[in-house]
Structures are given as C-alpha cells and as structure tokens.
Amino acid sequence: MVSCKSLLEEKGIKPTQNRQKVLDCFISTNKGFSNTDLFKSFELKMDRVSVYRCLQDLLEAGLLQCIIDFEGIRIYYYETRSEKDRLQPHFKCKACQQISSLPELPSSYRQLLDGFKIEEAQFLLEGTCQQCQQKHV
Structure with a gap:
C-alpha cells in the first residue's frame, strides 16, 4: 500500500x-x-x-x-478520480458512515447529457450497507 x-x-x-x-x-x-x-x-x-x-x-x-x-x-x-468521473454515483451508509462508489452511469444516460454544460453534480444514495444490515439481523 x-x-x-x-x-x-x-x-x-x-x-x-x-x-x-x-x-x-x-x-x-x-x-x-x-x-x-x-x-x-x-x-x-x-x-x-x-x-x-x-x-x-x-x-x-x-x-x-x-x-x-x-x-x-x-x-x-x-477517492481519487479524474474530471471525467464527476457523474459517479455514491452510496453513504447512515449506520457506519462508509461512502462507496457505485457503478458508473450507463452510457445511454450520459449521452442524454451531451450538449449540457454541467458545472456541479452529485449522485448520492443514503441508507444502510449490506454489512450493517447483517449486523442487525
């Protein structure tokens, strides 16, 4: 490391x-x-x-x-990422506060954004991660 x-x-x-x-x-x-x-x-x-x-x-x-x-x-x-990855969705676990990168948005979705000048974007989902769910089962 x-x-x-x-x-x-x-x-x-x-x-x-x-x-x-x-x-x-x-x-x-x-x-x-x-x-x-x-x-x-x-x-x-x-x-x-x-x-x-x-x-x-x-x-x-x-x-x-x-x-x-x-x-x-x-x-x-x-998280280190390049400028092209700005539309990367993330998940935040409310229990453990871990933030995880989610799979990249589909190209069909990103193609719909062609022609738009996006200056700021955030894709954040919040909930409980799998590990925390298993702890409370």
Whole structure:
C-alpha cells in the first residue's frame, strides 16, 4: 500500500504531520467525515482551523472528494478520480458512515447529457450497507 507521505508528494503537497494524519484517517477507515466529526477525532492533537486547512488542501489536490448529504452537511471522503468521473454515483451508509462508489452511469444516460454544460453534480444514495444490515439481523 502506498504511504500517505508518498501520495502527498505525488500531488506536490508538503507532507506535514497534520496532512498525513488526516489523509490516513480517511484511507484507514474508508468512511466519510464532516469537518466537525474529523475535528472531534483529532480534538486534542489539532485545532479546528488546522483540520479545515488540511481538508481544503487534500480536496484541491484531488485526494479527497466532497459531497453534501441529505442533512445539508458537507462530507469529505477519500477517492481519487479524474474530471471525467464527476457523474459517479455514491452510496453513504447512515449506520457506519462508509461512502462507496457505485457503478458508473450507463452510457445511454450520459449521452442524454451531451450538449449540457454541467458545472456541479452529485449522485448520492443514503441508507444502510449490506454489512450493517447483517449486523442487525
């Protein structure tokens, strides 16, 4: 597995301890975090502004993605993708907070969008993942 330090260096970002800790938190848990949730997990080690700056740096570098959930909360998650993958649907488990990429939209659907200039798009489904459903059976 590639280290957080290497990922940051590949993107031309100085691999500070804070950036490495924040990125590692996303990669190791495979969960989405709001700014507040992430701050709470680092509360004694990092202030709110430092957490926010790390999130913005990682987002701008393309190491994190961001969606707004159905409660209006901005959720950050680890996923590297190119600009052409902007219409990638995602699923957020309300129980464990894991965010999963879903299969790409069919080409017939994307062809219907030809001629439109899409500036922002989010495809988010929320519910309970299979693992969490099995835990509650």
